[in-house]
Amino acid sequence: MSRKPYHREVPKAGWVFDHPRYMRYMAREFTCLFIGGYTLLLVVGIGRLAAGRADYEAFLEALGSPLGIAFHVLALGFAIYHSVTWFNLTPKALPVQIGEDFMPDKVIAGAHYAVWAVLSLGILFLSGAF
Amino acid sequence: MNEREIELEVLRYDPEVDEKPRFQRYKVPCKSDWVVLDALNHVKAEQDPTLSYRWSCHMAVCGSCGMMVNGEPKLACKAFLRNYTGVIRVEPLAHFPIERDLVTVIDDFMDKLKRVRPYLIPKEEKSLAAGEYRQTPAELKKYKQYTQCINCMLCYAACPEYGLIPKFIGPAAITLAHRYNQDSRDGGREQRQEEIATSEGVWECSFAGACSEVCPEHVDPASALQQVKIESTIDWYRDHLMPWLKK
Numbered sequence: 001m002s003r004k005p006y007h008r009e010v011p012k013a014g015w016v017f018d019h020p021r022y023m024r025y026m027a028r029e030f031t032c033l034f035i036g037g038y039t040l041l042l043v044v045g046i047g048r049l050a051a052g053r054a055d056y057e058a059f060l061e062a063l064g065s066p067l068g069i070a071f072h073v074l075a076l077g078f079a080i081y082h083s084v085t086w087f088n089l090t091p092k093a094l095p096v097q098i099g100e101d102f103m104p105d106k107v108i109a110g111a112h113y114a115v116w117a118v119l120s121l122g123i124l125f126l127s128g129a130f
Numbered sequence: 131m132n133e134r135e136i137e138l139e140v141l142r143y144d145p146e147v148d149e150k151p152r153f154q155r156y157k158v159p160c161k162s163d164w165v166v167l168d169a170l171n172h173v174k175a176e177q178d179p180t181l182s183y184r185w186s187c188h189m190a191v192c193g194s195c196g197m198m199v200n201g202e203p204k205l206a207c208k209a210f211l212r213n214y215t216g217v218i219r220v221e222p223l224a225h226f227p228i229e230r231d232l233v234t235v236i237d238d239f240m241d242k243l244k245r246v247r248p249y250l251i252p253k254e255e256k257s258l259a260a261g262e263y264r265q266t267p268a269e270l271k272k273y274k275q276y277t278q279c280i281n282c283m284l285c286y287a288a289c290p291e292y293g294l295i296p297k298f299i300g301p302a303a304i305t306l307a308h309r310y311n312q313d314s315r316d317g318g319r320e321q322r323q324e325e326i327a328t329s330e331g332v333w334e335c336s337f338a339g340a341c342s343e344v345c346p347e348h349v350d351p352a353s354a355l356q357q358v359k360i361e362s363t364i365d366w367y368r369d370h371l372m373p374w375l376k377k
Contacts, residue, residue: 004145005227005235010293019201022290025338089337093356100268 028085034078041071087112132162136211138169140181141221143228151228153219154178160211166220167195167206170232183232190346193282196223197232203284203344223287225296239283242299245325246307251318269314276309276354278347285341285351291334298334299326301341301351308354311361327362335359 016022048059062068090112091105124130136158143151156177158169167185174181185195188207195206198221200214211218226234252263285301292298307322326332335355342352368375 002145003229005229006143006145006148006151007227008224010225012294015290015293019340021288021340021343022338025290025340029336089339089356092342092350092353093360095353095357097268097272100271102271 028082031078031082034075035082037071038075038079083116087116133159134162135159136169136214137217138166138173139217139219140170140173140232141219141228142181142231144180145230155217162212164211165207166197166199166204166209166211166218169211169218170206170220181232182230191280193280196282196284196287197221198224198287203287205282205284205346208346223283225287225289225293226283234283236283238296239281239286239300239303242303243281243306246299246303246322247318247325248303248306248310250310250313250316251321252315253317263315265314272314273309273312276305276312276349279306279309279349279351280347282346284344284346288340288344290338290340291336295330295334297330299331301335301355304332304335304358305349305351305354308358311358323362323365326358327365332358332362 011018016026045056045059048055063072087109091108094108096103096108138156138158139153140156141151142148142154156169156173158172160169160172167188170181170183170185183195183197183206185206186192187194190205190208193205196203197206198204198219199206199209200219201221203223206220220232222228222232222234226236226238229235250263256263279302281302283302286292289298289301292300304326307326310316311319311322332355335352337352337356339352341355342350345351
């Protein structure tokens with residue numbers, strides 16, 4: 001008897017829509033574009049600052065425009081989604097065994113949130129927000 | 131016990147006749163505690179003896195009866211019919227070639243499993259007279275979760291990376307390599323790293339996490355792969371920034 005295995009093709013792009021879990025995964029990956037975009041915006045800002053006072057003030061004004069605010073709100077939302085989904089996965093990558101038992105997942109993910117909060121407060125403090 | 135009639139839509143493929151797979155429907159009277167495997171066994175015994183599928187233990191131990199049930203990788207012996215409504219579609223595990231009906235070609239997985247050396251390579255050979263290789267409960271717990279893998283390949287059927295890039299060594303094989311690397315009695319990590327700390331090894335994984343969602347034994351392969359990534363990264367930095375530490 002000869003063998004003739006049948007090979008099923010995986011659609012190169014359409015696979016994302018095959019299952020909600022694939023869409024959730026791609027959503028997490030997609031949100032990094034906004035984090036990258038915001039990083040570029042900061043680089044542009046530094047460039048404007050180096051160019052002189054007038055340029056920098058024009059840049060700040062552009063940030064305050066409805067389009068600038070809309071981008072910030074969007075980028076913030078995506079950045080939070082990105083961070084939360086990744087922080088919640090950290091216990092998988094960084095298990096901590098103390099004696100026989102592993103530290104609960106909540107403690108490991110929670111530590112990441114705590115460091116996030118402390119760093120954010122530190123940056124706000126350095127920027128003179130308080 | 132309550133009986134109800136369910137309808138199965140089963141993928142059929144006869145390599146001697148069919149150019150491509152087709153679906154065939156069967157109506158099965160089933161009891162409330164039946165699983166998909168019971169329904170398939172009923173079809174084979176009462177309606178169509180030509181239906182081919184793998185199974186052995188009927189208790190989620192042997193890992194033979196993995197198949198797609200309504201598009202989800204499942205052990206047919208663990209997929210209770212009472213959890214499904216309407217026509218239940220049963221297909222062979224995704225991402226593997228179909229040998230016949232629900233039977234897949236698993237040679238690729240078997241080759242990969244062999245490559246990662248999923249067995250204990252003792253740090254030092256001891257004579258029988260020297261006694262056992264001993265281990266503390268904490269040392270055992272470090273890797274015990276990963277010993278639960280039954281090689282059912284549901285994780286390969288769920289993994290989008292494996293579907294797109296078949297050379298990826300994949301979740302179960304890398305997890306088993308990690309299981310032995312984590313074992314205090316083992317000294318084979320360097321040999322396994324040659325296979326798994328590579329682009330077709332762990333670096334093909336993008337942490338979709340689907341493997342862990344479908345694993346019937348809660349092995350959590352995604353966690354093993356991320357840990358291998360971290361350890362391999364540490365290896366790389368140690369080798370390049372502190373070469374004097376290299377053996």
